[in-house]
Amino acid sequence: MQRPEPPSGCGDRPTRRKARREERRDAILEVAKRYFLEHGYAGTTMSGIAASLGGSKGTLWSYYASKDLLFGDVLDRVTEVFRQQLGMALHRDAPVETALVTVCAEFLTRLTNPEAIALHRLVVGEAGRFPELGRIFYERGPQRVHSLLSRYIAEAMARGDLTQDDPDVAANVLSALCLAGHHQKLMVGMIDCLPPDEAEDWARKAVAIFLRTYR
Amino acid sequence: MQRPEPPSGCGDRPTRRKARREERRDAILEVAKRYFLEHGYAGTTMSGIAASLGGSKGTLWSYYASKDLLFGDVLDRVTEVFRQQLGMALHRDAPVETALVTVCAEFLTRLTNPEAIALHRLVVGEAGRFPELGRIFYERGPQRVHSLLSRYIAEAMARGDLTQDDPDVAANVLSALCLAGHHQKLMVGMIDCLPPDEAEDWARKAVAIFLRTYR
DNA sequence: AAAAAAATGTACTCTATGGTACGGTCATGC
DNA sequence: GCATGACCGTACCATAGAGTACATTTTTTT
Numbered sequence: 001m002q003r004p005e006p007p008s009g010c011g012d013r014p015t016r017r018k019a020r021r022e023e024r025r026d027a028i029l030e031v032a033k034r035y036f037l038e039h040g041y042a043g044t045t046m047s048g049i050a051a052s053l054g055g056s057k058g059t060l061w062s063y064y065a066s067k068d069l070l071f072g073d074v075l076d077r078v079t080e081v082f083r084q085q086l087g088m089a090l091h092r093d094a095p096v097e098t099a100l101v102t103v104c105a106e107f108l109t110r111l112t113n114p115e116a117i118a119l120h121r122l123v124v125g126e127a128g129r130f131p132e133l134g135r136i137f138y139e140r141g142p143q144r145v146h147s148l149l150s151r152y153i154a155e156a157m158a159r160g161d162l163t164q165d166d167p168d169v170a171a172n173v174l175s176a177l178c179l180a181g182h183h184q185k186l187m188v189g190m191i192d193c194l195p196p197d198e199a200e201d202w203a204r205k206a207v208a209i210f211l212r213t214y215r
Numbered sequence: 216m217q218r219p220e221p222p223s224g225c226g227d228r229p230t231r232r233k234a235r236r237e238e239r240r241d242a243i244l245e246v247a248k249r250y251f252l253e254h255g256y257a258g259t260t261m262s263g264i265a266a267s268l269g270g271s272k273g274t275l276w277s278y279y280a281s282k283d284l285l286f287g288d289v290l291d292r293v294t295e296v297f298r299q300q301l302g303m304a305l306h307r308d309a310p311v312e313t314a315l316v317t318v319c320a321e322f323l324t325r326l327t328n329p330e331a332i333a334l335h336r337l338v339v340g341e342a343g344r345f346p347e348l349g350r351i352f353y354e355r356g357p358q359r360v361h362s363l364l365s366r367y368i369a370e371a372m373a374r375g376d377l378t379q380d381d382p383d384v385a386a387n388v389l390s391a392l393c394l395a396g397h398h399q400k401l402m403v404g405m406i407d408c409l410p411p412d413e414a415e416d417w418a419r420k421a422v423a424i425f426l427r428t429y430r
Numbered sequence: 431a432a433a434a435a436a437a438t439g440t441a442c443t444c445t446a447t448g449g450t451a452c453g454g455t456c457a458t459g460c
Numbered sequence: 461g462c463a464t465g466a467c468c469g470t471a472c473c474a475t476a477g478a479g480t481a482c483a484t485t486t487t488t489t490t
Contacts, residue, residue, distance in 0.1 A: 016458060017465070024466090040340060042257030045447060056468045061449070118343065125255060125340020127404040128333065134403035142399060173424060176395030181387035184357060188349035189342040209388060212428040231488055232435070239437090260477060271438045276479070 028053060028063055032074045037118040041071060041126050075133065078119050079140040090152050096161045096215075097207060099152070104178045104203035107145065111179065112194045117186050124187075146171050153214075162214045170214055177206035243268060243278055247289050252333040256286060256341050290348065293334055294355040305367050311376045311430075312422060314367070319393045319418035322360065326394065327409045332401050339402075361386050368429075377429045385429055392421035 031052050035044040046067055050060045064070035089106065091099045110116060119137075127134035146168075153174075154167035162170070182202065185191045246267050250259040261282055265275045279285035304321065306314045325331060334352075342349035361383075368389075369382035377385070397417065400406045 020457090021466080038343065040257070040344070042255070043344065046449080047447060054468095056470080057449080058451085058469085059467055062466080065449090067448070121339050121343055124336050124402050127402065128253070128336055129255070129258065131404050134405060138400070138403045138405050142403075169420070172396035173392065176391045177388065180391030185353070187339050187342065188353045188357075189346050190349060190353050205384070209424075209428045213424045235487085236436085261479080262477060271440085272479080273439085273481085274437055277436080280479090282478075 024059075025063055028060065028070075029074055029077050032070050033078060036071060036074050037078070037115065037122060040122060041130075046070075075136065079137060081115070081119075090148065092152070092155070096156050097211060100174070100207045100210070101200075101203050103149070103152075104174070104206055105199045107175070108178050108182070108194070108199040108203055112182060112186055112199070114193065120187060142175075145175065149174060162211075165214065170210075173213070174206065174210050177209055178203065180206070239274075240278055243275065243285075244289055244292050247285050248293060251286060251289050252293070252330065252337060255337060256345075261285075290351065294352060296330070305363065307367070307370070311371050312426060315389070315422045315425070316415075316418050318364070318367075319389070319421055320414045322390070323393050323397070323409070323414040323418055327397060327401055327414070329408065335402060357390075360390065364389060380429065385425075388428070389421065389425050392424055393418065395421070 028049070032044075032049050035049055035052070044067075046060065047057065049070075050057045053060065064073070090103050094102075111120075123133055123137045150167045150171040153162060153170045156162040157164050157167060180202075182191075182194060182198070186193075243264070247259075247264050250264055250267070259282075261275060262272065264285075265272045268275065279288070305318050309317075326335075338348055338352045365382045365386040368377060368385045371377040372379050372382060372385075395417075397406075397409060397413070401408070
């Protein structure tokens with residue numbers, strides 16, 4: 001349990017401390033994320049987080065001087081998931097239908113997983129009081145997905161694979177079709193998760209309807 | 216300012232009192248509604264409502280013994296708006312396209328007005344902690360609209376005005392198309408209200424796309 | 431006019447919670 | 461091995477807000 005690291009590293013002197021600190025910060029964010037997503041902003045207590053963390057309140061405050069600051073960092077961390085979402089596979093060499101079905105199924109799967117729903121609820125619930133929160137979320141989440149889709153659709157239109165039209169509108173239509181019905185039910189808690197295979201099935205239907213108009 | 220009522224009414228003795236009480240209860244609900252819609256459940260304080268009401272806390276508590284109870288009644292009142300929504304004009308004798316455009320525009324207008332958005336935010340934000348809330352809202356709001364649409368579509372299909380298919384799916388598709396893009400932006404606060412005429416314009420587009428598939 | 435019911439204002443209790451202070455302990459780094 | 465920074469536990473402060481108590485006043489009923 002001693003430091004198993006060569007003492008040669010002299011570029012970052014207090015390296016062991018810093019590493020531990022990062023680790024701890026990570027743990028804090030993880031716990032806080034759980035709390036915020038589960039109980040909302042107002043429903044989350046710093047004392048609760050501290051307790052759940054095992055450590056003392058003093059420690060927590062030494063990392064985050066206020067609830068607001070902690071909330072900010074948690075948001076940063078949570079929207080990271082959405083940033084990765086950008087990595088969604090939009091195979092430009094596959095046939096349009098295949099590419100769209102794949103991306104829609106992926107989109108639907110990600111947007112309907114419990115954590116995404118919890119985040120969505122949190123954002124929507126607090127959007128009235130933290131306008132910034134809504135903006136940040138939108139720009140990092142829906143907006144990027146929209147751009148991605150829109151760009152792909154524009155290219156497909158240019159290639160002649162889709163009929164010429166406003167690609168922005170088309171992208172909106174496609175994502176709306178994807179979420180139709182399911183998302184709202186999830187958001188208000190009428191269902192807890194998507195039935196298995198439903199993402200794939202519905203993606204096919206959505207794309208079919210989309211192509212009926214755009215091809 | 217004396218009682219200008221004939222003293223003959225002996226069926227409901229203390230009528231003056233009861234009337235006043237109903238009035239007061241109404242005022243309470245109105246103020247509470249404003250608070251809850253604006254600040255969410257946790258952000259609303261009974262003391263604040265009492266103060267805003269002008270009266271004293273004792274009075275407020277004599278009507279509602281707890282915040283939860285008050286919240287419940289506020290919800291009842293607010294979802295009434297949605298119940299009326301059922302009165303939406305679905306002209307069964309008009310051409311399908313006209314009927315759908317009308318109902319979609321109406322739907323979009325109602326769903327995007329600030330109070331509806333505030334309610335939606337409230338419900339979604341608290342759905343995790345008050346599962347009942349989500350259910351009540353869903354049943355009184357989206358579900359009824361869905362049934363209405365679905366029934367109309369089924370009839371149109373039977374008449375041969377729309378191609379035979381699952382009317383439930385079709386209804387979902389139509390309402391999703393209606394809300395495409397706009398609703399999400401409103402919910403996260405990216406925009407505050409719909410641009411004028413946008414409801415009408417978008418309703419036409421949505422119905423056009425819908426009919427491309429279902430006719 | 432007198433009694434009953436309801437409303438008011440004020441002051442209070444109790445609990446939760448954000449945030450602080452501090453003395454002791456343990457790991458880290460020199 | 462010793463100084464230092466991080467951590468722990470715990471007790472604490474201040475404030476907000478739910479809910480209560482009560483003495484006083486207003487309104488309604490009879």
